[in-house]
Amino acid sequence: MSSAHPALPAISIDRASPIPLYYQIAQSLERAIESGELPAGSRLENEIALAQRLGMSRPTVRRAIAYLVDRGMLVRKRGVGTQIASPKVRRPIELTSLYDDLSQDHRQPYSRVLGLEEIPAPDAVAHALGIDEGQPVYAVERIRYADDESLAVMHNFVPVNILELTVEALERTGLYRLLGDAGIRLHMASQVIGARSATGTDARLLGANRGDALLTMQRTAFDQSGRGVEYGDHFYRASAYSFEFLLMAR
Amino acid sequence: MSSAHPALPAISIDRASPIPLYYQIAQSLERAIESGELPAGSRLENEIALAQRLGMSRPTVRRAIAYLVDRGMLVRKRGVGTQIASPKVRRPIELTSLYDDLSQDHRQPYSRVLGLEEIPAPDAVAHALGIDEGQPVYAVERIRYADDESLAVMHNFVPVNILELTVEALERTGLYRLLGDAGIRLHMASQVIGARSATGTDARLLGANRGDALLTMQRTAFDQSGRGVEYGDHFYRASAYSFEFLLMAR
DNA sequence: GTTGGGCTAATGTCCTGACAACCGTAGCAA
DNA sequence: TTGCTACGGTTGTCAGGACATTAGCCCAAC
Structure with a gap:
């Protein structure tokens, strides 16, 4: 029951910033998820489209997504797509x-x-x-x-x-x-x-x-x-x- | 006190195998570390040399190393190099x-x-x-x-x-x-x-x-x-x- | 009705190439 | 002696492309 048309989250990128591009993308996506703009269960744009829309290469976008997958915010399935994970599983582990x-x-x-x-x-x-x-x-x-x-x-x-x-x-x-x-x-x-x-x-x-x-x-x-x-x-x-x-x- | 000449671990790669190259490299390195062939504290070859020696690209080697860094087996320092982590910190987390x-x-x-x-x-x-x-x-x-x-x-x-x-x-x-x-x-x-x-x-x-x-x-x-x-x-x-x-x- | 093949869309893997940022050290200058 | 600079070595980032693999779907054949 995921939306047929993936939402297009607003992602602001500053290419002059010393912050890596993949990290900027990841943070933008994280904000969009936390704010509910990208609801849990909905599908993310596919990598190619996202890369084109943002005007950057696929590896960079992949790295951003991998970063979020690693912290449990996104779930990827090969041959299917990328979904926003449920909020239950989203909490990062903090040593402190x-x-x-x-x-x-x-x-x-x-x-x-x-x-x-x-x-x-x-x-x-x-x-x-x-x-x-x-x-x-x-x-x-x-x-x-x-x-x-x-x-x-x-x-x-x-x-x-x-x-x-x-x-x-x-x-x-x-x-x-x-x-x-x-x-x-x-x-x-x-x-x-x-x-x-x-x-x-x-x-x-x-x-x-x-x-x-x-x-x-x-x-x-x-x-x-x-x-x-x-x-x-x-x-x-x-x-x-x-x-x-x-x-x-x- | 790390060795000036990093050891050259034997890494066997099977390009015909369906197992990803980066994973084969990672496993070979892991074995070399566990066996003591690469002792804790010693330096790993740099990425470029390793890639050349193995006849594959730097991103692939980087991915293998990143995999091991992620599970605490290696420690990377920008501008310095990659070291084998101490055994204390090597154990992966197992849910079971x-x-x-x-x-x-x-x-x-x-x-x-x-x-x-x-x-x-x-x-x-x-x-x-x-x-x-x-x-x-x-x-x-x-x-x-x-x-x-x-x-x-x-x-x-x-x-x-x-x-x-x-x-x-x-x-x-x-x-x-x-x-x-x-x-x-x-x-x-x-x-x-x-x-x-x-x-x-x-x-x-x-x-x-x-x-x-x-x-x-x-x-x-x-x-x-x-x-x-x-x-x-x-x-x-x-x-x-x-x-x-x-x-x-x- | 069921099975199987083929198509499509998406992620996974791997390559080459280039430049940037950083660390340590050696060497030079004050 | 001290401090600064330059440099070599290393990892970090990013681009663009090619092909492989997988899941899901439709549809034809049995």
Whole structure:
């Protein structure tokens, strides 16, 4: 039941811009899809026609489309055409989302720094980050609150040569923002998620009860060159927190 | 410290094969990397040289490299070159892994089917899958064991028009294998992971104790056209199970 | 009614060629 | 010694073309 006449989205291209043409096309299409100008399920123009209409080559248009297919916004079927994917599947995966999804809620996130020191990397941390044992790392202990309710206890380890950490900066903007500001772009993260019951110490830190269910996560984040940038070991009040994310096949 | 003379991996190409050239190159390179012929950190030949040596065009070689960069096996830096990524970051994300990672262990997985029936889709299930409420779906309840130890209780819902389910098939090969055999290729999955304490019923099913920490997961899986294929609501003994996976940025 | 062939339209693969942008380094000049 | 510049090497972008492969449809033949 897709429309027989594919809509012709308005695509503005600036050939003088340093932004690559394929990326400009992709963004224009993305906007048209998000705005509903190209409704889910409808067909996109075929590559040849689109290329001609925009006055550029087919490979460039193909690359733009491939980019959007890769993030799940479009679906291509050989011999058939290209369709706009359903909104359900459109969400991109964000590395930071596991961390900072709070700020997208209406709740006000806040982190209190319990401790910040420079220590030789413990074995487990060094191994995860791929650095030598004993190399100096920052060790940070924080409690995360949302609306005065304690949510999580977070332990982070960052090699000192990555960036400089201060209590003020950590409480102001959060660790991942600081990494980004230092020019470190995260590429992938290895995660382990589990659960356990709260010990007395856990409970006291979180203001919870002994035996309450906790959600635990260990994560190692790598930058684009594969260098280990941060190792974290956290636990969350299960009654107040859950992880939500998309996994892509392959 | 990368080698000044990049190694020249043996790459066998069959131009008569229906397998795309870029994919043949990518697989050859992948084998060379996995085997250690191309050690982590070493530099790859530059695109031009590689293309000439293989007797094919630069775009084809570029596509092969892009494929491997995308799955984290290679790291490219403009103006510098292409390096083999560290093994830590090399593992691809597998949708099935959250399900079937047990078989990669030495432990013997086994699922017992407690119930299999055809029911009208409950609201939550229909909403997750993007189908109309009341549409017929299979409802499966299973217990997963590993070495006679109960691990998880799994509830799955699959639209009946996707494939035919039987108790025998489910106990023989597992749901995801059945979906694959039916020609359904999973594309992405939305997941929510949380934790809670076991109720009396939970404990009885799992052979655990009331109040034990449980790891919970709800997942909706979509095929390549964005069609909802399976919804699952599971809980695991936290002492025996954890989720491990890689997240890629973007 | 069913099957099979052929046509059409669309995406998939691959080629050649050209230029741009970027990184590191070597060399030169202040 | 320090800082700037120029250059070589490498990946990034884009054009235009050719042919292959696939899915869906219509229609003829059985």
